[in-house]
Amino acid sequence: MKALVVDDSKVMRLMVIRALRQARLAKFDCDEAGDGAEALKKFEEGEYQIVFIDFNMPTMNGLEFVQRVRGSGNTDVPIVMITSEKTEAIQQQITEAGATAYIAKPFTPESLSSTLEPVVEAIGE
Amino acid sequence: MNSDAIRWAYIDGVKATFETLFQEQLAKDDEASTQPVELAGIDSSISFTGDNNAVLHLCIPKETSEGLVERFIGAPLAFDDADMGDAVAELVNIAAGDVVARLADLDCEVRMGLPSVMKGQFTVVQTNQEQCLSLPVRSSSGKFHIQVLFKPSETKS
Numbered sequence: 001m002k003a004l005v006v007d008d009s010k011v012m013r014l015m016v017i018r019a020l021r022q023a024r025l026a027k028f029d030c031d032e033a034g035d036g037a038e039a040l041k042k043f044e045e046g047e048y049q050i051v052f053i054d055f056n057m058p059t060m061n062g063l064e065f066v067q068r069v070r071g072s073g074n075t076d077v078p079i080v081m082i083t084s085e086k087t088e089a090i091q092q093q094i095t096e097a098g099a100t101a102y103i104a105k106p107f108t109p110e111s112l113s114s115t116l117e118p119v120v121e122a123i124g125e
Numbered sequence: 126m127n128s129d130a131i132r133w134a135y136i137d138g139v140k141a142t143f144e145t146l147f148q149e150q151l152a153k154d155d156e157a158s159t160q161p162v163e164l165a166g167i168d169s170s171i172s173f174t175g176d177n178n179a180v181l182h183l184c185i186p187k188e189t190s191e192g193l194v195e196r197f198i199g200a201p202l203a204f205d206d207a208d209m210g211d212a213v214a215e216l217v218n219i220a221a222g223d224v225v226a227r228l229a230d231l232d233c234e235v236r237m238g239l240p241s242v243m244k245g246q247f248t249v250v251q252t253n254q255e256q257c258l259s260l261p262v263r264s265s266s267g268k269f270h271i272q273v274l275f276k277p278s279e280t281k282s
Contacts, residue, residue, distance in 0.1 A: 008239075009218075011198055011211040018199075056218070058239060084222025085237070087229045105219045106146050 001026045001123065002047060006039040006062070007054040007082070016052055016082065022109035025120045036060025040068055048077060049123055055083030055094070063097050070098035078119050082107070131233050132258055135173075135181050135273040138224030143264065146219070147196055154268050157261035162249045162270070166190055167210065169217040169242045175235035177228065178276035183217050184249050185269040192266030204244075214240035 003020070007013045013032050020028045031046065033039035037060040039053060051069075053062040060068075066079050078100035083090065086104055094102050103115050140151045166186040173179050185193065187204045194212045195201045202209055221237040228235050249270045251259050258273040 009211045009215050011208050012215050015198060056237070056239060084219045086222055086226040089229070089234075105222065106142070 001028050001049050001120070003028045003030045004033060004039060004042060004046070004048045004051045004053075005030050006033045006036065006051065006057070006065070008034050008057040009054070010034075012054065012082075019107065019109045019112045020052075023113040023116065025113060025116055026124075036062060036065035036068075039065055043069065043077075050119070051077060051079045052082055053079060055081055055085055055090070062099075063093060066094070066097040066099050078123065080116065080119065130231055131177055131228060132273070132275070134227040134231060134233075135179065135224050136258060136260055136271055138227050139181070139183070139220045139271050140262075141227075142216075142220040142223050146216075147193075147264070147266075149265055151262040151264055154261040154263045157251065157268070159251050161251065162261075164247045164249055164270070165245070166247070166269075167204075167213050167242055167244050168247055169210075169213045169240060171217050171221045171240045172238040173221070173224070173228075173235040174238070176233045177235055180274045181217065181221060181224065182272040182274070183213070183220070183269060184247055184272060185213065186267060189264070189267030189269050193264070193269075196266060210242040210244065214242050 005013050005016050017030045031042060033042050035057045053065055055062040062081050080101045080103060081094045081099045082103045084105040091102055101115050101119050103112060143151050164184055164186055167190050168182055168184050170180050170182045190213055191204055197216060198212055218240045225235055225237050253259055256275050256277055260271045262269060262271060
């Protein structure tokens, strides 16, 4: 499954990729991007089946990325927001922007798995 | 609303994050000097703006940072490694998310900024006054300091 992992922290990108592998939900082939703008460019050029993106980033944050992708008419590719922000207001913004799912940091392979299972199953259908 | 509750929400957010990440409770370092402390290591900070304006710092000695980061990312990382700052920044970022949620529960709306880190030699001032909250703590990876600097006269009370 071709995935785009977006975070301004290289360490977090590696942790997300490792957790995805440990979750064993699918065989993820991951590309990386360091912010929303780079992600948008890669997204437009590549054929990704799922995107994992951090909320809080410089240049273009995760919320703007979701708004831009959904605004362009792409409602098919699941976008999973990963964030340390836990307030209801932020969760509402994420949902309203059109993100498919939300994962709070810190996450474990188990918490990642339980959130992603229905998302990954839906891609396979 | 209790101003003290807001001030301590920053410290409690860090403590709760460490408990979640490392399954251990941070304890106050009662042996810490009350005098300014010279520290060689890394200072990771993040700002908060809104109903309360503050900057949260984690001032972590070199040895402690290596231990914490190894437990955080699951692999050893030398202090001088280019990714060390990235990892410690992520720690303060996750803690900040907990702080924002705690403050929201106190009807205090804040937004967190982006984390930043500095490596080098620091002087940590051990003082608890209106504009500064400082707590030396012990973890199984070593000692470090949690410090919160508040913008004057803007603590919602």
